[in-house]
Amino acid sequence: GRVRNYTFNVVTKNTTRLCSSKPIVTVNGMFPGPTLYAREDDTVLVKVTNRVKYNVTIHWHGVRQLRTGWADGPAYITQCPIQPGQSYVYNFTITGQRGTLLWHAHILWLRVTLHGAIVILPKRGVPYPFPKPHKEVVVVLGEWWKSDTEAVINQAIKSGLAPNVSDAHTINGHPGPISSCPSQGGFTLPVESGKTYMLRIINAALNEELFFKIAGHQLTIVEVDATYVKPFKTNTIVIAPGQTTNALVSADQSSGKYLVAASPFMDSPIAVDNMTATATLHYSGTLAATSTTLTKTPPQNATAVANNFINSLRSLNSKTYPAKVPLTVDHNLIFTVGLGINPCPSCKAGNGSRVVASMNNVTFVMPTTALLQAHFFNISGVFTSDFPGNPPNIFNYTGSPPSNLRTMSGTKVYKLRYNSTVQLVLQDTGIIAPENHPIHLHGFNFFAVGKGLGNYNPKVDQKNFNLIDPVERNTIGVPSGGWVALRFRADNPGVWFMHCHLEIHTTWGLKMAFLVDNGKGPNESLPPPPSDLPKC
């Protein structure tokens, strides 16, 4: 592969949306940020320079980072932040991946405007396993907040309560032609009749899973999270924050304008919002004045529509791209994911308590030294290795909540032997309310071998696992009031974050880290950090 150099200057840029302006944190002044292009096997060098008042890190979401854990990016997990005025060069090689991923800030809530696409093309001369599209278009879904998001989250932490929601969803940075500021227009996707286009769809929103739909056009799904899937047709996509989906669209109408729409999906009694982001698919030769064919996305709680999409996803599992599902299990883990309530004497609005979130009842506490540094240089007192492999409190997770909703706090990791195989069941709990949690694992792809409603029952459920062609991804929705079973091989030494990609849940503590290291051999442990790795 070749070497690709990128320069990311993190700068503040005054930006106008919804007919009003505010300064936002951007890369190179762009929102969404620049697309990073590479081919499989290429080495990517991104020099990130921080020219804003916040500490910054960038994460290459879904990039495997094989033996390059120092370049992964989550603040205080693999690195200390890049301080104002400082730079850090992220140096990694794309190995065994092709498709669409995303990069985003991985500190505070800065990723709301600090994000962009990663496009990984196959090696030169290697075709897609589907007909080559006429053109490819990146479609980044996001959010727009009129207020300062750092203030929003700080206020929520202080009060102990949930934060506000955004003021609009966006498609390629714009709320669109149907919004509270229609005069600002929106993203337009120009097409020619008879041609096929590939949309590289990314959900970069902070806190909401989204439905995505185009009036009058079906979508053929060919890839998710940079892994090929068995192609299937659908009218509606559901995509969680951190997930990516490549969809082919045939421009099979002769002319006209068609609405593109995205709106929240949330299988929970907790209402989010019903704001729809819009854009326009525009056939060449169609006059601007032509009226747009409209469409409606499903309502927020349309679980059946979401499940129909999710259950259709299968690994391509071809000769060239086999699904390498681990058939044996070394580490058999069950983690509960959910919310809880802890005392907070200073939380006036929350009546002396605060909402927290946990995995296996541990609310993760962010360290002040990066875990990977602490591990590599044997700095003691930063973390403990006693993250529980099974739920410490057994209760009917999807029945009525237990009387004690308290969680324990700690910076706990779970140790995995290098190259061992892991089965991880993520069980939603109905504490406060059942909710779908999109869980993201750094450093690995996993296979989603099973899923169900209610409580996971190993004796029964394991028999029904799909070990042939389960979908392979890096971010998976744990069904509301249900569970999902994952398998992966721990073939990447390092410290790897796992967390809910709803940013508010991460803030509340729905996160943990795996430590993979046998401490010997060139493959089994991590090389030393680059000399410019930021200091804490």
Ligand code: C2O
């Ligand atoms: Cu896309 Cu840890 O994040």
